[in-house]
Amino acid sequence: MSSSTHHPAYVHHFENLSEQKEAATFGMWVFIAQEVLFFGGLFAAYAIYRNLHPEAFYFGSHHLNIPLGAANTAVLIFSSLTMALAVHAAALGKRQQIVGWLLATVFLGSVFLGVKVVEYKEKFDHHLVPGASFQAGQLGMAEHIADPVLRGKAERASQIYFSLYFSMTGLHALHMIIGVPLILWIAARAWLGQFGPEYHSPVEIIGLYWHFVDIIWIFLFPLLYLIPKPH
Amino acid sequence: MTDHAAAADHAEAHEHAHPHIVPVRTYILVFLALMVGTAITVGASYVDFGHSYLNNLVALLIAFTKATLVVLFFMHVKYSSKVTQLAVGSGFAFLVILFFFTFADYLTRGWLGTPGS
Amino acid sequence: MQTEVVKGNEEAVPGNGLDRENYINAKHGIWSWLLTTDHKRIAILYLVSITLMFFMGGAFAAGVRLELMTPKGDLVDSDAYNKLFTMHGIVMVFFFLIPSIPAVLGNFLLPIMIGAKDLAFPKINLLSWYFYIVGVAVFLVACLFGGVETGWTFYTPYSTAFSHTNVILAALGIFIAGFSSILTGLNFIVTIHKMRAPGLTWFRLPLFVWAHYATSLIQILGTPVVAVTILMVAVERLLKLGLFDPALGGDPILFQHLFWFYSHPAVYIMILPGMGVMSELITAFTRKRVFGYEFIAISSLAIAVVGFLVWGHHMFVSGQSTYAGMVFSALSFLVAIPSAVKVFNWSATLYKGSVSWESPMMYAIGFIGLFTIGGLTGLFLAAMGLDIHMHDTYFVVAHFHYIMVGGAIFAYLGGIHFWWPKITGRLYPEYWARVAAVLVFAGFNLTFFPQFVVGYLGMPRRYHAYPEEFQVLNVLSTAGASLLGIAYLIPMVYLTWSLFAGKKAPANPWGAKGLEWTIQSPPTTFNFDHQPVVTEEAYAYAEGHDTSHDAAPPAAPVRA
Amino acid sequence: MWSFPLFPEQASTLASKVDALYFFLIAISVFFSILIAALVLTLAIKYRRRSEDEKPVPIHGSLLLELTWTLIPAGIVLVLFVWSAEVYFSAVRVPKNAIEITAVGKRWMWKVQHMTGKREINELHVPVGVPVKVTLTSEDVIHSFFIPAFRVKKDAVPGRYNTMWFEATKIGKYHLFCAEYCGTKHSGMIGTVYVMEPDAYQAWLGGEQAGASLASVGEKLFTDLACITCHRGDSGARGPDLAGLFGKPVKLANGETVTADESYLRESIVTPSAKIVEGYQPIMPTFQGLLSEEQLLQLVAYIQTMKAEVKDEAGAAAPAPAVGAPAAAPSPGAR
Numbered sequence A: 001m002s003s004s005t006h007h008p009a010y011v012h013h014f015e016n017l018s019e020q021k022e023a024a025t026f027g028m029w030v031f032i033a034q035e036v037l038f039f040g041g042l043f044a045a046y047a048i049y050r051n052l053h054p055e056a057f058y059f060g061s062h063h064l065n066i067p068l069g070a071a072n073t074a075v076l077i078f079s080s081l082t083m084a085l086a087v088h089a090a091a092l093g094k095r096q097q098i099v100g101w102l103l104a105t106v107f108l109g110s111v112f113l114g115v116k117v118v119e120y121k122e123k124f125d126h127h128l129v130p131g132a133s134f135q136a137g138q139l140g141m142a143e144h145i146a147d148p149v150l151r152g153k154a155e156r157a158s159q160i161y162f163s164l165y166f167s168m169t170g171l172h173a174l175h176m177i178i179g180v181p182l183i184l185w186i187a188a189r190a191w192l193g194q195f196g197p198e199y200h201s202p203v204e205i206i207g208l209y210w211h212f213v214d215i216i217w218i219f220l221f222p223l224l225y226l227i228p229k230p231h
Numbered sequence B: 001m002t003d004h005a006a007a008a009d010h011a012e013a014h015e016h017a018h019p020h021i022v023p024v025r026t027y028i029l030v031f032l033a034l035m036v037g038t039a040i041t042v043g044a045s046y047v048d049f050g051h052s053y054l055n056n057l058v059a060l061l062i063a064f065t066k067a068t069l070v071v072l073f074f075m076h077v078k079y080s081s082k083v084t085q086l087a088v089g090s091g092f093a094f095l096v097i098l099f100f101f102t103f104a105d106y107l108t109r110g111w112l113g114t115p116g117s
Numbered sequence C: 001m002q003t004e005v006v007k008g009n010e011e012a013v014p015g016n017g018l019d020r021e022n023y024i025n026a027k028h029g030i031w032s033w034l035l036t037t038d039h040k041r042i043a044i045l046y047l048v049s050i051t052l053m054f055f056m057g058g059a060f061a062a063g064v065r066l067e068l069m070t071p072k073g074d075l076v077d078s079d080a081y082n083k084l085f086t087m088h089g090i091v092m093v094f095f096f097l098i099p100s101i102p103a104v105l106g107n108f109l110l111p112i113m114i115g116a117k118d119l120a121f122p123k124i125n126l127l128s129w130y131f132y133i134v135g136v137a138v139f140l141v142a143c144l145f146g147g148v149e150t151g152w153t154f155y156t157p158y159s160t161a162f163s164h165t166n167v168i169l170a171a172l173g174i175f176i177a178g179f180s181s182i183l184t185g186l187n188f189i190v191t192i193h194k195m196r197a198p199g200l201t202w203f204r205l206p207l208f209v210w211a212h213y214a215t216s217l218i219q220i221l222g223t224p225v226v227a228v229t230i231l232m233v234a235v236e237r238l239l240k241l242g243l244f245d246p247a248l249g250g251d252p253i254l255f256q257h258l259f260w261f262y263s264h265p266a267v268y269i270m271i272l273p274g275m276g277v278m279s280e281l282i283t284a285f286t287r288k289r290v291f292g293y294e295f296i297a298i299s300s301l302a303i304a305v306v307g308f309l310v311w312g313h314h315m316f317v318s319g320q321s322t323y324a325g326m327v328f329s330a331l332s333f334l335v336a337i338p339s340a341v342k343v344f345n346w347s348a349t350l351y352k353g354s355v356s357w358e359s360p361m362m363y364a365i366g367f368i369g370l371f372t373i374g375g376l377t378g379l380f381l382a383a384m385g386l387d388i389h390m391h392d393t394y395f396v397v398a399h400f401h402y403i404m405v406g407g408a409i410f411a412y413l414g415g416i417h418f419w420w421p422k423i424t425g426r427l428y429p430e431y432w433a434r435v436a437a438v439l440v441f442a443g444f445n446l447t448f449f450p451q452f453v454v455g456y457l458g459m460p461r462r463y464h465a466y467p468e469e470f471q472v473l474n475v476l477s478t479a480g481a482s483l484l485g486i487a488y489l490i491p492m493v494y495l496t497w498s499l500f501a502g503k504k505a506p507a508n509p510w511g512a513k514g515l516e517w518t519i520q521s522p523p524t525t526f527n528f529d530h531q532p533v534v535t536e537e538a539y540a541y542a543e544g545h546d547t548s549h550d551a552a553p554p555a556a557p558v559r560a
Numbered sequence D: 001m002w003s004f005p006l007f008p009e010q011a012s013t014l015a016s017k018v019d020a021l022y023f024f025l026i027a028i029s030v031f032f033s034i035l036i037a038a039l040v041l042t043l044a045i046k047y048r049r050r051s052e053d054e055k056p057v058p059i060h061g062s063l064l065l066e067l068t069w070t071l072i073p074a075g076i077v078l079v080l081f082v083w084s085a086e087v088y089f090s091a092v093r094v095p096k097n098a099i100e101i102t103a104v105g106k107r108w109m110w111k112v113q114h115m116t117g118k119r120e121i122n123e124l125h126v127p128v129g130v131p132v133k134v135t136l137t138s139e140d141v142i143h144s145f146f147i148p149a150f151r152v153k154k155d156a157v158p159g160r161y162n163t164m165w166f167e168a169t170k171i172g173k174y175h176l177f178c179a180e181y182c183g184t185k186h187s188g189m190i191g192t193v194y195v196m197e198p199d200a201y202q203a204w205l206g207g208e209q210a211g212a213s214l215a216s217v218g219e220k221l222f223t224d225l226a227c228i229t230c231h232r233g234d235s236g237a238r239g240p241d242l243a244g245l246f247g248k249p250v251k252l253a254n255g256e257t258v259t260a261d262e263s264y265l266r267e268s269i270v271t272p273s274a275k276i277v278e279g280y281q282p283i284m285p286t287f288q289g290l291l292s293e294e295q296l297l298q299l300v301a302y303i304q305t306m307k308a309e310v311k312d313e314a315g316a317a318a319p320a321p322a323v324g325a326p327a328a329a330p331s332p333g334a335r
């Protein structure tokens, strides 16, 4: 106990460093549980609306760029790996490796965000952003839905699909945008040699956060991009 | 990149807070599994399983598997304490509640022919 | 606390820490408060801000009641009236009652009760207060620029497409304050799991802690859903997304599902901490271990979990499916049972106790009665067939005020009085406290009982003007509200006065059990000089023929 | 002077059922409230502290008691649930022989239409002893149709149709409230329900029908909105001739054929671009947002009568256009 209460990172109100570390990790998990429900609200809205307007979602999804989405999924999974390796390196106290893997994670995260920007721009150019300038006409429903009344319904509802698309991916991107500076901060601390086998909670909990953001995308990708034709 | 023996050594010397250091090989395997999963998801979306429900089911099953892999290995839940597993589980359980009861409304609306039809 | 006479503070009181170092005099200056990470100081920050919000919400309520004296809408115009009740509801729910007991009493006491020096994440605790204050500020800006008038429920599409008031700002204020609530819950959960003193097993925890554990669960798992929902409303208004716009195929009822998924469990955020306070009060003022400890502890969890399964009872006439309605109705009845278990166990605790009628106990006894009435009228509403008639009438208004004012606020006031000596190191004048308790009780019943009657008669809520035959009952209600308003001011006066002139409090003025009573009043910054070790169950009062209990106080080292 | 009622009138078949449940709940509540109040007060007085060092008797629990006060309330709520669900079902299950009325909520009024097309605002005339089904929707926000004397209430939700029913049992005048907050004049959105003898109701229905028929209002709209400029019915018109259109197949520009029913007409007016008639340009402006649901009903009714004018054949066409309501409105409830 005495050794761990003399570590520079130790905060007095914990009994010892290991209690402190457990609290930090557990705290992050509780936070993630909270995040699950935060995204959950949107996922529930998605599920209900997709159930009410299957056609709209199908045609809407066909205007997403599947290759880009798939590539981005790979990038993000890769970044999860580099993050896991950073935590691994921290547990072993390999300073340069921690920094290296963290920077790799930041790089991959930025690639992901960059691709996202390209995708968003496409939507803007095609007037697929909900609001006054939204044009459902080019979703190509005309050739497929014979009944004009149904088609009208689907075309209107396709705005809901894109609203959800932007809300969900936007919120996800926001989480990454918050994550990147956090990782940089952790990398800087690692560079200063603040982490080692004794203590590397910050690396670990930021890692948890990053993996969670990855998981959200694992669901977003098939749900938004790969919608099968309803029948 | 890391050699195993050192990792194991270290884990022992260390106090119980970190009961387990996952070997790098596990990480790589998980990573590969995730990549394969992604590929299958994309591939499966071009296959018509006869009914769109089946397509959805396949996509979701793969997503759940991938998420579980990340949670268990990348996030170390496999090696974590019971409380942590409880926290993970409860987040998910309450999400299920949200879905279940909301759909309980939407899917049964037509039954009596009362509201909405 | 037997005497009301207040003498000078000359003589030293054992266990009083006002002249020694304590958390209040440990540091000085405004920044030592605004940047503090001491859970006790943060509790004080909350106490001050929440009290302000209470009186603000009360002032809005006064406006509502004054308007309703006469059937015609003659005091303010209808837009102003709609803003009054909306802002009353929002302030009272989101900025007063939800943070009240957890953020003030919970913050102050929870670490002490489990023998810790602080919460697990003191900085996050401070951050949560800042979230709260920024949320309040944003909401106040919304009020200054014309207010909101959507009702506290923000139903779509009224809130998204029709209201011309500051919905976005108000929603943002609530959104931000929501994170304050989430972070408080997170801190509590981690603290309770990881920082209990040696020997303090789960079933030795004070019931106050159990109640806060259950509350935190709801805060963490419910609040994010309403946060994202309210965010959707704001964004939809801003960018015309159309998520709830029926013209595009959006469904306004989906909003209600998402809203009530949180907001029903939220009512248990408001009452569970009060129930925790109740358990402490009842045991302390009967000097007896609580009856059925395990049942009270587990029922808190049961309420928290089952409380998540009943939200559709707010939507029986919305067009929700009949079958879903039935499920929600059945589960709503079910959630009444753990509440009933608590009520009966508290009552049974009195049996063969040593009951003293000091003011906190008066609030506690008031709580039992009023919560019972409030809860039982909840059963009327959970009965689908009846709710068709009662939904959105004053019966509902009376129901929730009975629980939220008669229940939660009574518990809050009882708790504030009970722990006041610990928090401030001063005693308050007991005589005035009893007068206030009686007046609050009388004023409360006069205000809200008539509303049950007028509600069943069919008077809809949120009505600025109403048919004449409802007037007599409304006048009674307004009269009661005036009494109630005055009664609330009395504690403000004597509690403030006691800060300067009250008698010094000893470490344990009530002879109560619990770690918080073993340390000096007010406590030092780190609460304990030595890590306390717990060897006994909670509420181990010295009781009659069972001599084994007489032996010793809890093994915590007593200071002073 | 002041009337000072303490209990609402019972004026529907449902009222007595609801009230019976109400009284049962009151009985339970009074019983438990008094039980608990008496228990707490007697105990608190009987065992009040008489000396500082008295010791309470250690009684810390009893499984038997716990079970008692878990199971008895559980039994009671079970009864309550079954009973209240039963009442609820009788409130939602519409009898087959109900006459139909539609009510549209609009800030801040109730617009009611009877089967014959007879309309009224903030008033509702119904016959006594006859089940009445009300189909509800809204033009803007959610409202709620509430008649306390009948113990009925249902939300009027935009974009979908909710139904409710009642059977009045007593002739008289009753309050009709809007119970869901809907903005500034929510409390002004009130009306009166008149329960009349069936004969009187029939007479009232017939009374002024000719004067205010849907179609005639629609005809005026057709001119006012300048529909007539394009749909003139001569060869130079820019839009198709609408006379005789109703009920006929229409060939569309994309080769499909649809039948011109009410939904089609409504759709044509609201979103003309959704389907273009063969041989015409998509120049018709959309009237979405410019027309109320009511006005749409009127226009549709008028276009239906245009058929009768041209082809003077037996009136096998549509019945009274008022009720039944357009199936074209987006109806998320329909799964």
Ligand code: HEA
Pocket: C153, C267, C268, C270, C271, C313, C314, C332, C333, C335, C336, C337, C339, C340, C343, C371, C372, C373, C374, C375, C376, C378, C379, C381, C382, C383, C387, C390, C391, C392, C396, C399, C400, C403, C404, C408, D028, D032, D036, D072, D073, D074, D076, D077
């Ligand atoms: C702290 C707040 C709080 C609490 C604890 C509760 C508790 C309960 N509430 Fe309440 N409720 C509100 C606050 C609260 N409510 C608010 C704010 C609204 C209105 C929201 C709005 O629209 O603005 C509302 C509205 C509301 C409705 C919707 C009404 C409508 O709009 O049509 C319903 C319907 O079921 C309901 C039911 C219940 C039930 C069954 C309980 C139960 O948990 C009560 C359980 C307690 C008891 C039953 C008493 C103790 C028992 C005994 C002493 C023994 C005897 C027991 C039996 C025989 C079972 N509430």
Ligand code: HEA
Pocket: C054, C055, C057, C058, C059, C061, C062, C064, C065, C085, C086, C088, C089, C090, C092, C093, C096, C097, C150, C151, C152, C153, C397, C401, C404, C405, C409, C447, C460, C461, C462, C463, C464, C477, C481, C482, C484, C485, C486, C488, C489
């Ligand atoms: C914690 C929650 C809480 C609390 C404490 C209160 C407290 C009070 N409430 Fe509130 N109320 C709600 C939560 C709460 N309410 C909610 C959620 C709604 C629904 C809103 C909606 O429909 O959207 C509501 C709605 C509501 C209505 C219905 C409005 C309507 O539907 O049109 C009424 C009407 O009587 C009312 C009255 C009161 C009164 C008289 C008090 C009293 O207890 C307040 C007493 C306090 C004071 C009066 C202030 C202190 C004294 C002074 C500042 C001195 C000066 C004053 C006088 C001399 C009178 N409330």
Ligand code: CUA
Pocket: D105, D107, D108, D142, D143, D144, D178, D179, D180, D181, D182, D183, D185, D186, D187, D189
């Ligand atoms: Cu319409 Cu309230």
Ligand SMILES: [Cu+2]
Pocket: C263, C264, C267, C310, C311, C313, C314
């Ligand atoms: Cu509720």
